[in-house]
Amino acid sequence: MFIELDLQSETPIYAQLVDQIVEGIASGALQPGDPLPSVRRLAEDLGINLHTVNKSYNLLKQEGFLQVHRKKGVIVQPDGMPGVTEAFEEMLRRQLRSLAAAAAVRGMSEETFAQESRSVYRNTITNRGGEQH
Known part of the structure; x- marks a missing residue:
């Protein structure tokens, strides 16, 4: 690891x-x-x-x-990963709100912020199991 x-x-x-x-x-x-x-x-x-x-x-x-x-x-965890819960969604919204605010203050457009978010998400899971998702 x-x-x-x-x-x-x-x-x-x-x-x-x-x-x-x-x-x-x-x-x-x-x-x-x-x-x-x-x-x-x-x-x-x-x-x-x-x-x-x-x-x-x-x-x-x-x-x-x-x-x-x-x-x-x-x-x-061998029995499957935890699913999306209400608590997880709230934590995600809090973190995204903070990141979005920082991006806006720095002059980043909403579209660029969304593109960066998509890119990070996709790059995180791209090589999962050797497959492209």
Whole structure:
């Protein structure tokens, strides 16, 4: 698993880790049932605190992306990913509202904002399972 953290970013490390694991699942790089490194191993590999990795894994478990087993360790949810819920849609609207406001303040047109959004979405899932979607 390839994780690249920006230690100078204003985005907390645990959030970067969560985002990159979700992107790995979305792109198909991480498949249902795939094992992830243990908290200790990933922390050592990335040179970060194990509590940071633990927080990321726990958030992903709560959101339904991961399962944690005593014997199997941490694995990508094998029983299907969580669906779109009302809470997810509200969180998405909040984040998009913030991004749209920042884009508008900088003079980006609505069409350019929509094109960028489509491009990011498509690039995230383009190589999923080796297929073009």
